Amino acid sequence: MGSRVELFAQIRRDARVEGASIRELARRHQVARKTVRKALSSPVPPERKTPVRSSPRLDPYKPTIDAMLVEDTTAPRKQRHTARRILARLIEEHGADELSYSTVRDYVRVRRAQIDVEAGRRVEVFVPQEHAPGAEAEVDFGEVWIVLDGVKTKCHMFIFRLSHSGKAIHRIYPTQAQEAFLEGHVEAFNEIGGVPVKHIRYDNLTSAVRAVVFGQGRNRLENDRWVLFRSFYGFDAFYCQPGLAGAHEKCGVEGEVGWFRRNRLTPMPVARSLDELNDWIRSREVQDDQRRIDGRIRTIGQDFAAERPFLAPLPADEFDPGLVLNPRVDRSSMITVRMVKYSVPARFIGRRVRVSLRASEVVVFDGRAVAARHQRIIAKGGQSVQLDHYLEVLKTKPGALPGSTALARARESGAFTSAHDAFWSASRRVNGDAAGTRELIDVLLLHRSMEAEDIEAGITAALGVGAVSADVVAVEGRRHASSIPAGGSRPDRHRGAHAEAKVQRVVSLTQRRLMDPAAVIAGLPPDKRPLPAISAYDELLAKRTEHSAGTASKENIS
Structure with a gap:
């Protein structure tokens, strides 16, 4: 179309400037005189007509094929006709041996879409929605690859996105199990300082849903721990339709997954630990507050500042997102959690301990007190040992x-x-x-x-x-x-005064006596006192001996 527009423009210019005839214009531009007349009559080239290809062999069977496709509009999804099955029925039932598979396939591809539209199956109108401040949010997981401690590792990114402002929280976890799902929510709620008052949109994640109840709308069988978590924070769950049919229902967070992965995690980030990576992500989220979404007048941070007062307050207590386990401590003072060994204090050997398995750490409890805390190990068969426990x-x-x-x-x-x-x-x-x-x-x-x-x-x-x-x-x-x-590091204002001041140090006299005389501690004054004399004590001993002898002689005389 672009080249024909340019051609028409040149023809019209030559006719206007030079007054060339139709014959001359046709010869100059090597086109038919009919094309020159069209260019002079209108600057917009007419659309090319696509010839309708006839299929004389298929024409007698088109009504039959249409009937099969209409029947498919009410048939179960897995029991609808394919093009190959339609061809097989035409051969078996109508003797259409002269038909080829490609002819039937091309017709079915076009005609099935038309019949579905006529039946109202493929016509879906998306109505733009307005999201009230603090009312809704969306949650999803996305796969990411990172270089973790020198090893290329597949991880999972949890994303929580407020629907009104677009404020999003991202956290990387080694798994997308329920402990990561719940911990991501806790992190997000604490970060935004509240909870959406209406609902949060989800896919049918196994972390929350035990089963999809088909035929009952959006009803789901939820996990008991997930129900407890929702009740603790006081929000409702909105479950999208299964499959592609529900993709548009939380398109905001799905778009956020791709945007953040392309713009913040490309190339693959390098980190020594997931805690280090998540700290880096927090700094990127602060930068994202200055971003504008879809040409909005205000930034994400400005919209979030206006939305924040409408969020429901956080509970006074904090929910423990970890999965509670009760492993036994072996003779090496180790517990095994998900095929990974973690050390605990030796006093627990032979006992069962309560463990909270979280997405990023493993916490061991002694009653209500924390007895041990480890970073969660991703590799199976690994171990985490702390010297303090032994x-x-x-x-x-x-x-x-x-x-x-x-x-x-x-x-x-x-x-x-x-x-x-x-x-x-x-x-x-x-x-x-x-x-x-x-x-x-x-x-x-x-x-x-x-x-x-x-x-x-x-x-x-x-x-x-x-x-x-x-x-x-x-x-x-x-x-x-x-x-x-108490507020920070050592002040430097009087560094010189501290350097000149004489600070008395604790000195071990026992260590001084054991040391070589040539290695006498610097700064300790020499001991110039004379050595103690014991002659006076010897005199006392002599007098005591004389006194004892005199007493004995008196007893013998008596």
Whole structure:
């Protein structure tokens, strides 16, 4: 069409500017004079007529084929005629051996669509909708690939999108099981600071729906835990029609899945953990607040600010989205959850513990108190071991520490630092292997009540004065903690004054006596007192001996 429009424009220009005749214009542009007359009469080229191809062999059977297709409009979906079945019936019932499959197929493809429209089956009008502020939201999952700790890994992205403002929350989980489904809701509700007052739209996700009740509209058989969750937060669920028929009913969140994946997760993001990746996604969501959707005048953030007051308030308590399990602790102080082993404190060996399996972490409870917390492991057969869970056992078996899996994992994670290694080496050199290792374990036990930064500072200070004692580390660690203001890091305004001030350090005299004289602790004044004399005590002993002898002689005389 574009080239014909240009041709007509050139013909009309030559006729207008040069006054060329129809014959001359036809010769110049190499077209028929009939085409020149059409160009001069109208600048819009006429549409080309598509010739109607005749099919003389098929014509006698078209009414029969139409009848089969009309019958299909009321037949079950899986028992409708295919083009191959129609051809087979025409051959069997009408002797149409001369027909080819391609001829029947082409006719059925066009005619079936026309008959469906005539029957009202394919005519579906989408009526634009207005979503009241704070009333509705949509939820969906989307697959994403990430490079997790150096390994290309398939994960699942949970998306929660408010229908009015378009404000969306995205979280990456290793699974789309119910614990991820519920945890995503909790994250979204906390992030937006409320709950939609009308309903949230869903597909027929197995995390929420046990079965689709066909023939009863949008009724669904829901999971008991999902019903409890909805009741806790006080919202209703709106279930879309199954399959493609319901795709348009939550097109906002489905479009959000594709947009975020293309614009924020391409190329594949690289992260050491899912927590790190989700923290990065939160920063991208803040940027998305400045985006405008479909040419709207206001940004997502501006619309959300106006929508937020209309949301229902959050409950006072928080729902635990985890799946509750009760595994038994084995002799290695480990529990098995979904084919992955996690360590727990050794005091639970042989007991069953309550575990909350969440999308991103595994939490072990002792009554209401948290006994252990692990990042959830994705790979089956993996394990997560924490050194702290074995300290009481290692106190009685210090020789098991150097080759333990718990120590290796602590080194890999950075929890066991070079400062710990330096203290351990110094302690074994002074106290021996067993006693020195026990002293290190006492230092590791301090992590339960003190910050790691303070303990590391305490170790550095203790080693600086030659004291390899957990008590010295504790005192110096608390001194370091008290020097930092409650609001943040150590102030730098009087750095020089702190450097010049003489700070008294805790010194272990026992360690000083055991050290080589050439390695006397710097800053400790020399001991110039004379050595103690015992001559006076010897005189007392002599007098006591004389007194005892005189008493004995008197007794003999009597």
